[in-house]
Amino acid sequence: MSTPVTLLTGFLGAGKTTLLNRLLHDPAMAGTAVLINEFGEVGLDHLFIVAPEEDSVLLASGCLCCTIRGDLSRALRDLAARGREFRRVVIETTGLADPAPILHTLMRDPLLLRDYRLDGVVTLVDAVAGMATLDTQEEARRQVAVADRLVISKADLADPAPLRARLAALNPVAPMLDARTATVEELLDAGPFGADGKLPDITGWIAAAGHHHHHHHHDVNRHDARIRALCLRFDAPLPWEGLASYLEMMAMTQGEHMLRMKGILNLKGEPGPVVMHGVQHSFHPPQRLAEWPAGDDRSSRLVFILRDLEPRVVEDGLRAFLEAAA
Numbered sequence: 383m384s385t386p387v388t389l390l391t392g393f394l395g396a397g398k399t400t401l402l403n404r405l406l407h408d409p410a411m412a413g414t415a416v417l418i419n420e421f422g423e424v425g426l427d428h429l430f431i432v433a434p435e436e437d438s439v440l441l442a443s444g445c446l447c448c449t450i451r452g453d454l455s456r457a458l459r460d461l462a463a464r465g466r467e468f469r470r471v472v473i474e475t476t477g478l479a480d481p482a483p484i485l486h487t488l489m490r491d492p493l494l495l496r497d498y499r500l501d502g503v504v505t506l507v508d509a510v511a512g513m514a515t516l517d518t519q520e521e522a523r524r525q526v527a528v529a530d531r532l533v534i535s536k537a538d539l540a541d542p543a544p545l546r547a548r549l550a551a552l553n554p555v556a557p558m559l560d561a562r563t564a565t566v567e568e569l570l571d572a573g574p575f576g577a578d579g580k581l582p583d584i585t586g587w588i589a590a591a592g593h594h595h596h597h598h599h600h601d602v603n604r605h606d607a608r609i610r611a612l613c614l615r616f617d618a619p620l621p622w623e624g625l626a627s628y629l630e631m632m633a634m635t636q637g638e639h640m641l642r643m644k645g646i647l648n649l650k651g652e653p654g655p656v657v658m659h660g661v662q663h664s665f666h667p668p669q670r671l672a673e674w675p676a677g678d679d680r681s682s683r684l685v686f687i688l689r690d691l692e693p694r695v696v697e698d699g700l701r702a703f704l705e706a707a708a
Contacts, residue, residue, distance in 0.1 A: 383501040386572055387458075387471045387488055392506030392521040393515050394477030397535035401561050402474055410566040413469035414536050415461050417454070425487075438507060440648065455491050462497040463694035470570065480521050482641075485661040491551050500659075500666065501529035502572030506561060507549060509534050509542040516548065526552045527609050527641045527687050528573040528661065535561035543569060554611050555685055609641070614694035614700070616682040619650045624707025629658075629665060635664035640689035655680075 392398050405411055448656065454473070462469060473484065481503055488500045505525045512534075515522045526532065532549050534542050537560055546558055559568055625647070632640055643660040647668075655671045672678050686696055 384469055384495075385462075385471055386474065386501035386571070387498050388501045388572070389473050389475065389484055389488075389503045390506075391475045391479060391481050391503065391525045391529075392477060392533075392535075393508070393512075393519060393525065395511065396477065396506040396508045396589055398477070399476050401533065401535070401564070402472065405566055405569070408566050411470075413467070415468040415471045417457055417471065417473045425599055455494060456485050458494055458498060478521060480524050482524070485528070486664045489661065489664045494508050494526040494695055497668070501570060501700050502680065503528050504531045504533060504569050505529035505556075506533045506535050507545065509536045509540040509545055512545045513548065516552075523552065523609065524689075526639065527689065529553055529556045531564075531569055532556045532558045533561045533564055533569070534558060537562070552609050553687065555687075601611045608690050610688050610691075610693050612686040612688060612696055614682075614684045614686075614697060616648075616704075617679075619652075620649045620682050620704060621707040622651075624704040625649075625700075627707070628659065628703035630707070631703075632699075633660065633663045634667065634694070636691060639689050640686060641689050642687040643684065645682065647682045647684075648680050649682075 390398055390402060402416070406414065406416070406609065458471070461471065471686070475484065485500065485503070488494060488498065505528075507522075507526065516526070526549055532553065534545060534549075549556075549558060557568075560591075629643070640662055643658070643665075645658045647656045647658065649656050652670065654673045657669045657671060659666050686693070688696065
């Protein structure tokens, strides 16, 4: 069984280390390996992490988005080679990191795919400084847009309501939690492939994204307006050839604009659901699930988080490819 990997991200000062320290005291986190990245030559956050020293690996090669690919791959391979079974891995990124390169590594490195699977992205946002950070920092907006879980910190120091509304506009499909009370169960097992084989909560993604899609606010911050959510549902089984061809074309020509894609698919010729997810130019290999849950309508459901790309362009293109392959 592959080991789930959770990416813990958030801008500088959001409280990632504080949250991680609290979670690591929970018995449910036993057997967790922690990978920590620091920006600069001297790592500091590892001094405050209470994980056992042999389970904590400091990646001091610089900003994750610049040079981490080699180090991350090597660190994860070293963990797998220790002969000890870890229940999960948590990677805490530097606050300056664009999560996309780490996600690419986790989804495309064949040596890692053998031992690991992406569980999800948990992004912290500071209730005190979060609005200003989102105004000025592109990396912060990307961290929010790709999240599977959004965690608001310092909500006791500032009213989080305006921030919640803004986060919901940037990423309508990620549940929002309070850093003071969020549990291991709420934060982890957030990805598309549950270890227990359960169907992922794409119904929740679709409901949230659909609401956002039809109720777009026109006073959205000018930076935030560049990020849009698109949800699609198809009742009839889809031809894999048409869907795969379209997603491959999108990854090649519009990958930089497709921040996240998630989908649960009813494909022609497949008895059970197929789960997919992608980040920009990279897609995780599709996974077949054993069966549809009782009572599910067996429709295909897809969510795209797009940046600087009109949702209608994506929808029209996908429908054209599907019709051509039907």
